[in-house]
Amino acid sequence: LGGLTLLAEDTNAVTVKDPWFPRHASDLDNCNHLMTKYEPDLDMSHPGFADKEYRARRKLIAEIAFAYKYGDPIPNIPYTETENETWKRVFNTLVDLVPKHACKEYQRVFQKLREEKIFEPHRVPQLQEVSDFLKKNTGFTLRPAAGLLTARDFLSSLAFRIFQSTQYIRHINSPYHTPEPDAIHELLGHMPLLADPSFAQFSQEIGLASLGASDEEIEKLSTIYWFTVEFGLCKEGTETKAYGAGLLSAYGELLHSLSDKCEHRPFEPSTTAVQPYQDQDYQPIYYVANSFEDAKEKFRRWVAMMSRPFEVRYNPHTQSVEVLDSV
Ligand code: TIH
Ligand code: FE2
Numbered sequence: 001l002g003g004l005t006l007l008a009e010d011t012n013a014v015t016v017k018d019p020w021f022p023r024h025a026s027d028l029d030n031c032n033h034l035m036t037k038y039e040p041d042l043d044m045s046h047p048g049f050a051d052k053e054y055r056a057r058r059k060l061i062a063e064i065a066f067a068y069k070y071g072d073p074i075p076n077i078p079y080t081e082t083e084n085e086t087w088k089r090v091f092n093t094l095v096d097l098v099p100k101h102a103c104k105e106y107q108r109v110f111q112k113l114r115e116e117k118i119f120e121p122h123r124v125p126q127l128q129e130v131s132d133f134l135k136k137n138t139g140f141t142l143r144p145a146a147g148l149l150t151a152r153d154f155l156s157s158l159a160f161r162i163f164q165s166t167q168y169i170r171h172i173n174s175p176y177h178t179p180e181p182d183a184i185h186e187l188l189g190h191m192p193l194l195a196d197p198s199f200a201q202f203s204q205e206i207g208l209a210s211l212g213a214s215d216e217e218i219e220k221l222s223t224i225y226w227f228t229v230e231f232g233l234c235k236e237g238t239e240t241k242a243y244g245a246g247l248l249s250a251y252g253e254l255l256h257s258l259s260d261k262c263e264h265r266p267f268e269p270s271t272t273a274v275q276p277y278q279d280q281d282y283q284p285i286y287y288v289a290n291s292f293e294d295a296k297e298k299f300r301r302w303v304a305m306m307s308r309p310f311e312v313r314y315n316p317h318t319q320s321v322e323v324l325d326s327v
Pocket of ligand 2: 181185189190230245246
């Protein structure tokens with residue numbers, strides 16, 4: 001999947017012809033390939049490795065995602081007492097930190113989610129109700145994902161304003177930081193900003209740029225995604241606030257990112273895109289945007305220099321991507 005057909009025309013020119021990528025939202029049924037590095041079954045350092053019950057639970061919830069097809073309602077998960085307890089611990093620490101450390105756009109939607117009783121301390125919200133909320137606000141919707149997806153599959157869904165979201169809950173023994181995405185990360189980290197118009201637009205533009213991109217370009221786009229959507233900071237007057245989902249769902253790292261124990265650099269797509277990173281522990285470097293609008297402008301200028309020989313346009317009426325030849 002996602003491979004490019006290379007046609008050698010002569011010895012030093014290679015033309016990319018007809019790369020496969022999803023053209024309609026239903027094609028995302030084929031964009032659910034997993035990275036396997038965090039399987040609790042395979043990774044001995046995973047907090048769930050020794051916990052048979054946890055592993056069985058993960059399997060059950062993953063099967064829901066594998067069976068999911070475009071147009072299906074997202075099945076509700078009756079979360080267990082332990083899962084709700086894990087959510088509650090993270091939620092209650094976050095409630096205290098948001099007013100001081102989250103960007104204003106996050107705060108506005110977080111408040112709204114509380115008022116609408118979608119975010120409550122005692123129960124994990126269901127993906128379908130959150131998807132309905134997003135749809136009303138920015139047209140984004142959710143589909144369940146079984147785990148960490150390949151960058152190409154994950155980014156491509158954003159082109160359709162679809163966010164692939166895990167549905168399982170992290171192990172109760174590691175509530176405040178996990179190296180893999182889980183529903184707590186998706187819900188507390190990603191949902192508020194996907195309901196913000198400017199941020200939703202930025203997310204979709206990264207997705208559109210990824211369609212039919214080369215492997216190297218996918219690597220750069222996912223690095224930009226990492227340092228913005230996942231771990232981004234932004235200026236608010238003289239202060240620095242968090243907007244990255246990986247910060248807003250991980251209480252320990254949120255404080256770390258705003259302390260003097262890490263480095264802050266200005267967000268600049270050409271340098272940010274090639275910054276190596278790891279996902280096992282807190283980040284040593286964070287990138288600071290002036291605002292979402294400014295990040296979007298810089299990103300647009302950088303994307304315009306990508307080598308893709310065609311342009312794409314999303315048609316929301318048909319939920320499809322139109323390809324425009326530009327060569
Ligand atoms: N570290 C985040 C958390 O503990 O909520 C989860 C992830 C963010 C990005 C990748 S995994
Ligand atoms: Fe994430």
